[in-house]
Amino acid sequence: MLRLFYALMLGSLGALIPLLGGRFEKEGIAGGTIGLLLAMLPLGRLVSMPLWAWWADRYQAAGLVLRVSCAGTAAAAIVLARATDVVWIGVAMFAYAALRAPVGAITDSVVVERLRAAGRPLGEYGKVRLFGSIGFLVGTVLATLPLRLPPHLWSDLGAVLTVLVAFQFPTRGGAGPAPVLPALIALLRQRWLAPLLLAGCLQAFTLSVYDTFLSVHVAALGLPEWVVGAAVAVGVGCETVLMAFARPLLGRVGPAGGLFIAAAMNVPRWLIVAWTVDPVVLVATQVLHGVAFGAFWVSGVERMARGAPVHVAASAQALWGVASYGVGALFGQALAGQARSWGGTGGIFELLAAVSVLATAAAAWLWWVDRRDGAG
Numbered sequence: 431m432l433r434l435f436y437a438l439m440l441g442s443l444g445a446l447i448p449l450l451g452g453r454f455e456k457e458g459i460a461g462g463t464i465g466l467l468l469a470m471l472p473l474g475r476l477v478s479m480p481l482w483a484w485w486a487d488r489y490q491a492a493g494l495v496l497r498v499s500c501a502g503t504a505a506a507a508i509v510l511a512r513a514t515d516v517v518w519i520g521v522a523m524f525a526y527a528a529l530r531a532p533v534g535a536i537t538d539s540v541v542v543e544r545l546r547a548a549g550r551p552l553g554e555y556g557k558v559r560l561f562g563s564i565g566f567l568v569g570t571v572l573a574t575l576p577l578r579l580p581p582h583l584w585s586d587l588g589a590v591l592t593v594l595v596a597f598q599f600p601t602r603g604g605a606g607p608a609p610v611l612p613a614l615i616a617l618l619r620q621r622w623l624a625p626l627l628l629a630g631c632l633q634a635f636t637l638s639v640y641d642t643f644l645s646v647h648v649a650a651l652g653l654p655e656w657v658v659g660a661a662v663a664v665g666v667g668c669e670t671v672l673m674a675f676a677r678p679l680l681g682r683v684g685p686a687g688g689l690f691i692a693a694a695m696n697v698p699r700w701l702i703v704a705w706t707v708d709p710v711v712l713v714a715t716q717v718l719h720g721v722a723f724g725a726f727w728v729s730g731v732e733r734m735a736r737g738a739p740v741h742v743a744a745s746a747q748a749l750w751g752v753a754s755y756g757v758g759a760l761f762g763q764a765l766a767g768q769a770r771s772w773g774g775t776g777g778i779f780e781l782l783a784a785v786s787v788l789a790t791a792a793a794a795w796l797w798w799v800d801r802r803d804g805a806g
Contacts, residue, residue, distance in 0.1 A: 465767015474527025668720025
């Protein structure tokens with residue numbers, strides 16, 4: 431059930447979000463406005479995710495939170511896919527992100543909990559999460575195929591099916607309210623937390639901009655829309671392979687090492703995307719996405735799960751999500767719009783290369799802390 435849920439949840443996302451930037455570009459929306467619109471996604475996550483996660487942890491109501499969240503997300507996605515006025519697009523994007531915010535964190539925490547209950551290593555998380563990557567790939571490819579079907583069909587279908595599967599999760603846990611605040615305080619005192627969150631923030635800064643501005647870049651270069659679908663297919667395909675073999679990789683370098691490698695891989699990747707005009711080279715470069723996202727996300731989720739108290743599993747993963755695809759993505763979307771104004775769409779990816787250097791340094795800091803403390 432978890433595999434199916436990941437596939438549908440991220441499949442609906444893949445059929446909608448990566449194509450929004452290109453759609454706005456074709457509609458003649460200014461670059462700065464595109465950046466502000468896309469910034470509604472991380473802003474919505476940033477505002478709402480801690481509250482959702484606290485509810486899930488405090489009252490052990492992960493299943494109930496997923497149901498409410500998925501139902502709201504489906505409604506917002508249907509509105510967003512059809513909105514044409516800039517103001518309504520912004521409102522719909524914020525609502526979509528705010529309602530969808532807890533889904534990933536709670537699902538990740540459920541996977542970690544079940545791995546622990548079964549006595550299996552946390553490194554096997556990637557073998558479950560990879561179905562989400564496959565769903566994202568399928569959703570994006572279907573949405574970019576030149577088929578004569580109603581617009582946004584795949585996004586709508588995936589969102590509705592996600593709601594149906596969410597109702598298969600138990601509504602609540604068996605125990606009463608959990609002591610969330612003391613566990614959160616203990617978590618915030620950990621020395622490894624700051625470098626982990628900084629590395630996640632900087633890496634997600636770059637990856638979130640890629641997700642939303644690749645279609646803008648492709649449109650600005652005058653390349654066909656299939657390039658977006660092909661780039662996503664190559665990147666997510668490699669990401670899926672990496673997640674399948676994440677356990678032996680993390681066993682060798684640990685989560686901090688995985689984050690370091692992921693960030694370092696992004697530096698040449700963004701420079702090539704910024705400077706090439708060849709669609710084949712642009713697509714082929716996305717092979718690096720397999721490590722840049724796959725190792726990054728699996729490593730971050732596992733490092734947080736290793737160090738966080740059990741009572742705040744959802745809140746810990748939400749903290750990881752807030753730092754990465756909340757704070758990091760918010761700054762990424764806002765600054766990418768400005769970078770486009772002074773350097774064109776190529777300037778966006780030059781900025782991402784510089785940020786990836788900082789992400790590599792933050793991951794190296796985490797690696798040093800974990801080695802000193804004998805953790806990770």
